[in-house]
Amino acid sequence: MCQVRLVRIIVLFTQVYVFSTMLGIACVARAYAGAWPMEKGKGQSISTFTWQGGMHGFDRHGKARVDLSFQKYENAIFMEYGLTEKWTVVARPAVQNVRLRFEDVVDQAKGLGATELSLRRALPGWKKWVLSAQAGSFIPGSVENGFDKPLGQSGLDWEVRALAGRSLNMAGRHGFVDLQLAFRERSGGSGNEIRLDTTLGSQITRRMQVHLQSNIVVGLPSSRPDIRTVDSFKAQASAVWFFRRKTGVQLSLSRTLTGRNVVRDSGLTLGFWQRF
Template identity: 40%
Template sequence: MIISGLLLSGADYLIDADGDRQAGLYFSKYESSIHAEYGLTSRWTVVLQLAVQQISQDNNGAADTASGLSASRIGLQARVWQHDRWVVSVQGSAVIPGGGENVADRPLGDGANGVEIRALAGRSISNAGFADIQYGYTLRSDDYPSEQRLDLTAGWRLADRYSVMLQSFNTISGADRQRNNRSFSQHKLQLSAGIRIRNGELVVGAFTTIHGRNSIDESGWTVSWWRRF
């Protein structure tokens, strides 16, 4: 499967350590991404994630811009259990920094190599729906903060050609002892709708930040093309 996507987002507010929104920020991001999975066997799958970004931000007069790859991931996924409508997998990936976003609450381009371990569980619901939960833990070198991710997805096919998805993306970092000793969290909701076109599916979505700490109040749009082969 290959998912190629475009993202456009922006923010006008910071979210401080108490979770309150503060003015004084300008942020914009354009991103082109690809997520690819290729089954080596019935159990093992290679996973690749790349994103090219163009980002500009101004935080109360402190400007920062970046253009290039964000943190990339390449790894292996293994199915460890399957029964009836359930399937459970584990995934290990190398995390390679780029010139864009790498580590939460850090300057653009700042980052280090890391390893992500991810557990995935999914279940089909009747013949038209599914639910998916993923938990990932990223450990980085050079004392960069660790990171936890919890991604939740529920989807439903309304008809043969049309589908909807509701997703929750949650990121929580450890304390950044190397820089400012503060932690980071951001929680986003995304609603998407898809339509099958020939041998693929066009998916359009909108997302917004509902809560966070030491983060930005980011909202935006996504367009992606999903194709299985």
């Protein structure tokens, strides 16, 4: 079983590498989030409205042959604030409206989703890399609290995360790469998760940035046989236009490319960035 899990993790990580290589972006400039700490007394907020929907899901073998109906609307705000030169506080509350129909069962709820509260610590850098560590919790809400839980089922989750970022200048364009590896401790018997988030960014004009992201979730086996193991590999492409120096708007498209026991959804996000 452990060997099978290891092979699956290696395969998913390889998919991220291939995906990033195919994108071929000459990355990137200064990052204002991720591994980079916020300056003391400064911060940013990203307010987003997201729609996600899908008519099929991946079964336990990774085949997209499960018929279902999924709709999700979410208003969220991601906030970062520099407490000191080394410590950054992170918060992300979200209001959701979710409906999932599978076979003859409909699960529907609206209200507050899980809220992230985290603290990030800047670490000594390595060569040209910026390094940091983050720990936080996900306070359950009344709607979506995880891939594998019925809507509204609560339970406090914990996460530790290692972050690495690097500014680049290639082909005359500024950019950045941000890599994040996390372990999430789940509650209520749900399987723990390993997560890998990758962001590549490029400043294509003075006011326009392009971000390409991949988000991998590798579910570890649960101690309870009635709880399914969930895997997910999602890709997202975003354009951010700063019509003012500290204010911008975002348009993103996302797609779950592969997974197990998860919806094959597509998504559209509109966002508003504000640095302060």
